[in-house]
Amino acid sequence: MKALIKRAGNKPISDSELSKYLDETLSRFTAGKKVQKILIVPPDFTRFYSMSGKITSMLYAKLKDSCTVNILPALGTHMPMTEKELNDMFEGIPHDRFFVHDWKNDVVKIGEVPKEFVNEVSEGLVNEKMDVEVNKMFLDKTYDLIISVGQVVPHEVVGMANYTKNIVVGIGGNNMINKSHMLGAFYGMERMMGRDHSPVRKVFDYAQEKYLSSFPLFYILTVTTQNGPSADIHALYAGNGRDAFEAGVKDSLEKNFTFLDEEPEKMVVYLDEREFKTTWVGNKAIYRTRMAIAEGGELIILAPEVKRFGEDDENDRLIRKYGYIGRENILKKVDENDDLKNNLSVAAHIIHGSSDGKFNISYAVRHMTKEEIEKANFKYLDYDETVKKYDPKKLKDGFNYVNGEKIFYISNPALGLWSSRKKFEEQ
Template sequence: MELFYKAQTEDGLSKSEILEGLKKSLEGKTVKKVLLIPPDFTRFHSNAGLITNLYYHLLKDQAQVDILPALGTHEPMSANEITEMYGDIPHDRFIVHNWREDIVHVGEVPGSYISSITDGLWDQGVGMEVNRLIMDPTYDLILSIGQVVPHEVIGMANHAKNVFVGCGGKTTINQSHMIGAVYGMERMMGKDHTPVRKVLDYALEHFLKDRPLYFVLTVTTAPKNVIKTHGLFIGNTRKVLEEAITVSQEKNINWLDKGIKKCVVYLDPKEFKSTWLGNKSIYRTRMAIEDGGELIVLAAGVTKFGEDSKIDELIRKYGYCGRLKVLELFKQNEDLKKNMSAAAHLIHSSSDSRFKITYAVKNITQAEVKKSTLIQQNTMKLLKDTIQIPYNQGGTH
C-alpha cells in the first residue's frame, strides 16, 4: 500500500482536519490490540501529542491501546509531561522503553553494504534491535507517530528512525550514531538518502516487513510557541517519508546569504534538561555560523550532561574535545567503544575550534564542572547565578 492520506496547508491544519485524516487511516481496519509509538516530550512541538490523543479516543472502545513513547536514550517522561503532551489519556496506558533491556535482536545490516554507503568509513555490520512489543504478534496495528525535521545523525528525522532508534537497543543506537558522526554531520543535515537513513531503510525492508506498521508523520513550525501542522502524511511505505521531507525542507530549513557572527539560542527549560539534548543548539546552527563566530546558549533548564547516569559519566570524563581527539580516545578506551552514541555525541557537540560556544546555565555548579574534564584548559566565569563555559582550543569546554 502506498501513501493513503496526505494533507498540506500553509496556515496549519485544524484539529478537525487532522481528525479526518486519522479516521481515514483506520477505515476498513478491525483491530483488537493497538500499539501507538509517539515521540517523547523533546518533540512536544511535533503535534504528535494531539494525534496520539485523537487516535486513543478513536480506538479505545474497540481495542486495547498501548502507548510506547520513543524515548531512545532519553529519560522517561514525568507524569506532568505525559499530561501536558498527551492530554487525558490514562497514564496506565503508557509503557516506558528501556533501551538497555526491553529489546530483541531482529537482524543485522551487513558490513559490506555499510562500507559501500559510507565511502568505506565504516565496515562493521550493525545489529538491529527493537523494543520487544514491536515484534509481539498479538498487536494487529502499530502506528508510529512523529515529526519529520532536520536531524544531525540521520539527515531528516523519523520514519524508521522512530522505531529502530526511538525504540531501539544499545547496539543499534550506538552504531548508527557513530556511523553518522564518522561520515560527517555537515554531509547529512537536512538531506534524505544519507548512510544512516539507508541503514534503517534496509532494516525496515528486511526485518519488519511482516509487521502491521504504519507511519503517521507531521511537518510543523511553532511561531510564538503556537504549533502549526503544515503537513500530515499517513501510510506504510517510504513515500510517506519522502512527501514529508519535501515539506520539511521548505518549512524547517533557513538559507542565509552569509554566515552568522553571533547567534543566541534559547532552550525551553521544559524540554531541555541536559547538554545531551541541549547541544541540538550546536547541531542546528554550526553550518550557519561563520569561522570565528560565537554561539550563546541560554539553558536555564540544563542540570546535567547525559540523559542517563552512564552517558553523563562519559561526557564528564572525556569532554567535548573535538572530532579528531574523540576519534583518538575512541580507539584507546573500551568505555567509549561500548557506548558509541556517547562518542558520537562528543563529536557532534564540538565546534572544532571554528567558533566559540558559551553555555549559560543556572543549575550546574562551578565545583561540578571543575571536577570534570569538560573545561580542560579553558576559563570559567561565574556570572551571578550563571556559569559561562567557553569553547576554544579544539572545541573543548
C-alpha cells in the same frame, strides 16, 4: 499502499481537519481487519513540538472504546517521561496506558545489517554489522496494528528524522543506537543534515525492507513549525512505505531549513525549559547552527533548565570524563579507551556537540556550576545575568540589534536547521 498526504492551505491544519484526517487514515489501515489491540509509538517530550502528542491523544480517544490501546514512547536513550510531561504532551490519556522503553534490557534482535552493506554505504568508513533490535512489545503478535507517530525534521545522525528511526533507534537497542550514531559522526554531520539518502538512512531502509515490512506497522508523520507555546502542523503523511517520508522531507526542507546569506558573528539560542534538561538534547543548539555561524564567532546557549549532560547515568559520566573535545580528539580516545568503544553513541554525541575550534560555545545555565561547564570544554555564563542583555521575551527569531550589537536569535533549535548557502553547497 500509497501514502495519504494532507498539506495545509493558507492556514495551518486545524484540529477538526486533523481529526478528519486521522479518521480517514484509520479507515484505510484497518480496512478488512478485526482490530482488537493497537500499539502506538510516539516520540517523547523532547519532540513536544512535533504535535505527535496531540495526534496520539486523538488516536486514543477514537480507539479506546473499541480496542485495547498501549503506548510506548520512543525514548531511545532518553530519560523516562515524568507524570507532568505525560499530562502536558498526551492530554486525556491514562498513565497506565504508557510503557517505558529500556534500550539496554527490553530489546530483542530480529536481524542484522551485514558489514558488507555498511561498508558500501559508508564509503569504506565503517566495516561492522549492525544488529536490528526492537522492544519486545513490538514483537507481540496480539497487536493488530502498530502506529509510529513522529516529525520529519533535519537531524544530525540520520540527515532527516523520523520514519524508521522511530523504531530501530527510538525503541531499539544498544548496538544499533551506538553504531548508527558513530556511522553518522564518521561520515560527517555537514554532509548529512538536511539530506535524505545518508548512509545511516540507508541502513534504516535496509532494516525496514528486510525486517520491519512484515509487521502491521504504518507511520503518521508531521511537518511543523513553532507557534508560541505550541506548534502549527503544515502537513501530514500516513503510509507504510517510503513515499510518505519522502514527501515529508521535501516539505520539511521548505519549512524547517533556513538559508542565510550572511554568517552571523554571534548567535543566541534559547532552550525551552520544558523540553531541554540535558546537553544531550540541548546541543541541538550547536549542531543545528554549526553550518551558519561565522568562523571564530560565538554561540550563546540560554539553558535555564539544563541540569546535567547525559540523559542516561553512564552517558552522563562519560561526557563528564571526556568533555566536548572535538572530532579528532575523541576518535583518538575511542581507540584508547574501552568505555568509549562500548558506548559509541556517546563518542558520536561528543563530536556533534563540539565546534572543533571553528567557533566558541558558551552555556548560560542556572543549575550547573562553572566548574562543570568549563570541564566539559564550554564557556560558562550565569543565566540570569545573561538574559538581562539577551532577553528571550524581547528577541525575535532572526537578526536583532542588542545595544548596537548584531546577533542572530533562534527560539527553538529542535525545529530547524540553519546554514549559510556557501557552506551547504560546499558539502
